[in-house]
Amino acid sequence: MLTVDGRHVGTVPPFTVDSPWWNDVEPVTAHLDAVLGVPTSVLRLVSATGSGMRDGTVTYQVELAAAPDRLSTPDPSTGARHDFPDTPLRMPWARPGGPAALVAWAERSVTRTGPAVQVKTWNLSCLYRLPTDSGHVWAKEFPSFMADEAEVIALVAAVDPALVPQVLAAEPRRLLMAESPGADCWHPAPEVITDIVPRWVAVQAALAGPARLRVRGVDVPAFGLPHTLLHGDFHPGNWRSGGTVLDWGDAHWGHPALDAARLIDFAPAETRPLIERTWAEAWRRHRPDSDPERALDHARSAVHLVGALVYQEFLDNIEESERVYHAGDPERELALAQSRAVRTSSR
Template sequence: MREIRALVTVGGRYVGEAEPFTVDSPWWSDVRPVTEHLDRVLGVTTSVLRLVGTTSGGARDGVVTYQVEADRVPDGLSSTGRHEFPDHPLRLPWARPGGPAELVEWARRHVDVTGSPVQVKTWNLSCLYRLPTASGAVWAKATPPFMADEAAVIRLVASVDPSLAPELIASEPGRVLLGEASGVDCWQPDDEVIERIVPRWVGVQAAVAGAPRLRVRGVPVPGFGLPDTVLHGDFHPGNWRSGGVVLDWGDAHWGHPALDAARLIGFVAPEVRPAVERAWVDAWLSHYPSSDPASALRHARPASHLVGALVYQEFLDNIEPSERVYHLGDPEAELARAQAFAV
């Protein structure tokens, strides 16, 4: 549970603070319940721009203070002193005044929106809106320049298996507009879901392997007969939909495919890991019969945490100070996990 302090601005100017309230969702980046409450009690349309401060760590719980943008000055605010919101060179477009509204207006140029857009998530790695249309919901997503070009990665994946990636409706640098992916998130995948997604992803990786088409993270894994290829980068089951689509391609890069499998195994419950490893090993053996995927995976387990340390440090190096709290300590934790494999 979070306690919310909302410092309300209009056009970047502070106009007052809403009465503190709580929401059931503990995750700081989950802003849908925040704006739903504020829209209802203030009678205006709001969006969360960014996190200003929090009393806890770990991206959840505690008292969380947001800068919230309203479309007009609402009644019912209290004066809590003077609050300034100076710009910062690392502040992302959607965290600036007018940023969320501009993302929604861009989406409206490509689809006919039939109802009120809903800001679902915002933090230093993305801003995500769900927009209703006559043919179903679509998703407008903005991402920072230090992450992969999600549209380019989706096109690469779809060139081999169009059903594995979300429908790409429109894109421009730092933005994608995506069709709805059916089903639910697969945080606890069963054997059927594993067998439906893992071999298809391996098939894409085998098809596009070769010269790098994306950045290389620089953490080597012995080949064991497998090629370097495109990596999802965050291939945990929460990024799978039960309908068979894989989401969130912003961490994609080029490297050894066992790194994706190691990331996945680190997320699932211990009793599920043998099914994941079996599906992944069998899939690669079907494409590269003389390879040794199981040995590659053993080497990739610690290496995947080294990649994680690099990624988290990149986040810390490229986000403004108030939002570094999302990732503080993460590089050190990943290095400790890698070191634990040597014990």
Template sequence: MRTVIALVTASGRHVHTVPEFTVDSPWWNDVEPVTAHLDRVLGVPTHVLRLVTATGTGMRGGTVTYEVEAAGSSTVDTIAAVDAVAAAPGDALRLPWARPGGPSALVEWAEGHVVCVGPAVQVKTWNLSCLFRLRTKAGTVWAKEVPSFLAPEGPVLELVRSVDPSLAPTVMASEGRRILLEDAPGTDCWSPSPAIVQDIVPRWVGMQNALAGPARLRRRGVEVPSFGLPDTLLHGDFHPGNWRSSGVVLDWGEAHWGHPALDAAKLVDFVDPSVAALVEEVWCRSWLAHHPDSDPSAALRHARPAMHLLAARVYQEFLDNIEESERIYHRGDPEEQLALAQSFTL
């Protein structure tokens, strides 16, 4: 649960502050229940632009204040507004969807590619993405926008699908940092079963082996001794919360090029210890099938501290490229990851 305060703006001006209310979901970037409440209270469609302040920790709980944009030409007349004052000045690092009209622009772009049968629903917004769910006669589709410091997902997904279409969602449209995706069936796999591990990990290794070779994306500068394995496409955030039970892998914005053991180390570090041994066994066996003279186990051993060094670099990049109020999502993360890296002995 979290407590929400909404600073409502229209045409770039603060027009109303909605009294505190609570929503069941504790996660700050989960804004669907926030806009659902505000739409009912204000009687007009709303979009969350950005987080202004938060008192919780770990991206959840506490009291969270959002800047919220009310849509519609008669908004100012519809809302029982206080005297209109200018909204907070724009931060130079403020992302496109955190600015007035930004979420609507993403929806308008998506609606240029599909025919919707209901209003678009803003599901998530924070410094790493803005995500909308749209209903069409053919089913659910997803519109997403990511910042310039993340990989554009369209080309990455097409690269993956060129060797294994079952591992990535279908791209309906892609333009710059925006992407429109078909729905990926199934449920999220935060606690993956052995069957899910044995399904996804070998196919993942097969895809990486097929794409191995010269870098087609940027490298992040954290190296692992090869131990006979090739550099390839990395997901960058390969934990099972980004897996669907249908075998599709989501959220490729942190994709880059490097040693495949870095992805495996992320997965081993994330899953329950009872599953970690199975992940390592399946991952090593899968790579040995492609490279019999390699030593995947040694590579993974070296990759586990290196993965935390990589995470520290990634989190620092986030902090360097997002506005002050949203740094609370990642503040302290680089230091935590560096400490974890130092805790390993090879």
């Protein structure tokens, strides 16, 4: 559904893109830019079939920089006109002019040498890639209920600056970052695991102490390990093979075994023994009297309680049309927590 300044100007017939993920909008705007001949940006998801953030058929509200010559304004009498009433829960980047405002903010700090590319947008972030003379930079906007990523990155950088992206500019709910080297690590190589996991443990050991961020309210028996900074979504898809960890919006304070449990849940089965061993050995170097394995055993259930809280927070703070991204997630997480707790208690 195409809009200019929030006004519906037409609809593009369905088309197929290679990516199955609803929030992966780079191929969507690439197609629309070519078909319409004007720059486009996805504002938000209007509807979707299927579930789980992928596949099926989706409808987006898309903003055009200007009405293209080849598209006629719909006649209201035909019933083809659509209104897009605002809602208090709509994200700033999902409103008319929102994506352009993010790019304009980034351009106050860098000089763009080519088109800004909208890579992702949904209820948790809007992400643009901007080319510059010194390489790509990434502009990100995120909601107020997420952690302040610049603040979290600064905490980590004080211990290991190479573990986090370089921040070029920041303001509340916005972040401009230099590109992190390497590729995403959904299937991390052993050398990446043995690099990132001990470094993250070292950061957590250095930052251990009184809470400096929010506390989720889910605990794990200590077994000699301290409360510290948690990434909150420490799966390998948030790692870069160059040794950087991204996406710190879920950060909070708690037991470090929760991050390890999150990682192990997402990691390919063949890498899990190496992750568990590397994580436990790293913590024993910092806390020789600790029992990381027993803590991790309890965290396998508790991490799903955290997940239920997080997903419910998302649902409570996003507009109706985008709830499909997270619908049923709190219930699924609670079921997993119960299942894992039964397994732990039976040992």
